[in-house]
Amino acid sequence: MDKILVFIIIFIIFITSYLGVEIFRRWSLRRKIFDVPNERSSHTTPTPRGGGIIIVLVCLIFYTGYTIFVSDNFLWSYLLGASLIAVVSWLDDIFDISFVWRILVHSVSALLIILTLGFFGEIYFPLVEKTEFGIFGAILTFFWIVWLTNAYNFMDGIDGIAGMQAITAGIGWLIIGELLGFGDVGIYGGVIAASSFGFLIHNWQPAKIFMGDVGSAFLGYSFAVLPLLAKNRSSDNYSLLPVIAVGLVFLFVSDTLITFFSRILKGEKIWQAHRRHIYQRFVITGFSHRFVALLYSFISFIFIGIIIFWLKTRS
Numbered sequence: 181m182d183k184i185l186v187f188i189i190i191f192i193i194f195i196t197s198y199l200g201v202e203i204f205r206r207w208s209l210r211r212k213i214f215d216v217p218n219e220r221s222s223h224t225t226p227t228p229r230g231g232g233i234i235i236v237l238v239c240l241i242f243y244t245g246y247t248i249f250v251s252d253n254f255l256w257s258y259l260l261g262a263s264l265i266a267v268v269s270w271l272d273d274i275f276d277i278s279f280v281w282r283i284l285v286h287s288v289s290a291l292l293i294i295l296t297l298g299f300f301g302e303i304y305f306p307l308v309e310k311t312e313f314g315i316f317g318a319i320l321t322f323f324w325i326v327w328l329t330n331a332y333n334f335m336d337g338i339d340g341i342a343g344m345q346a347i348t349a350g351i352g353w354l355i356i357g358e359l360l361g362f363g364d365v366g367i368y369g370g371v372i373a374a375s376s377f378g379f380l381i382h383n384w385q386p387a388k389i390f391m392g393d394v395g396s397a398f399l400g401y402s403f404a405v406l407p408l409l410a411k412n413r414s415s416d417n418y419s420l421l422p423v424i425a426v427g428l429v430f431l432f433v434s435d436t437l438i439t440f441f442s443r444i445l446k447g448e449k450i451w452q453a454h455r456r457h458i459y460q461r462f463v464i465t466g467f468s469h470r471f472v473a474l475l476y477s478f479i480s481f482i483f484i485g486i487i488i489f490w491l492k493t494r495s
Contacts, residue, residue, distance in 0.1 A: 197378025232395010261289030269393035290325035332400025340473035343380035348480035362413035
């Protein structure tokens, strides 16, 4: 697709998301749909939540139209899986759904992708070369999708951080998609980035609205599935895609893994809410939400640069 046209599309997505979030914010204020602070919160005043629903709607409407009428690679399992996750997360934002039901929906959505797109049976690791996983790759792929869906939600705890991560990762997919020959998947990454940017303007410290589980879980699921969508469009480089996918959200993955194993070693109940993530400790120490979000995004851009350099030097 012509680069100017791509830029126009991304700009329209940004404007649509920005206006949509503002409309939704005003509706939330009238309906009194607030996130009320508690002892684990990083904010102090009731704030409208669930604004991520606009990111979901903008992205899925674009995905459906683009893949059916332009790129001809529509995948019903992604649309259904993402929609299921958005619905259960939206209900959780409003009514507090049991974790068991949420993880069940996440698992079904992961299985839908594996059954239709397959899994990563081999992964190319820098310095190690390709490693064969066979059927075990299906298990790894399943846990990757479920983990990132939840990890992104865990990391959406301060103003701006989830939106900034979506922007950096989406830009990364846009550039790498062009580099490796799956530009249509890359364009969708750009759309995710643009819709998240439109939301971020409202979510920047001090936030006027929160993303909610509906937005964060959708973004986690989408970034987990993007390498599998790209796998079908780039058969020559598919073993590189898992490492690329992890690298583009590396801080979110590493922060949640470090926190998870740290709590296990301390004998804590890992299913209970907490404020032990590294980014939360920065805020507790005294750093602003704005600083931490910018720090995480700056490091993420460095990772994008490293990945691009790696891809160019190995080709």
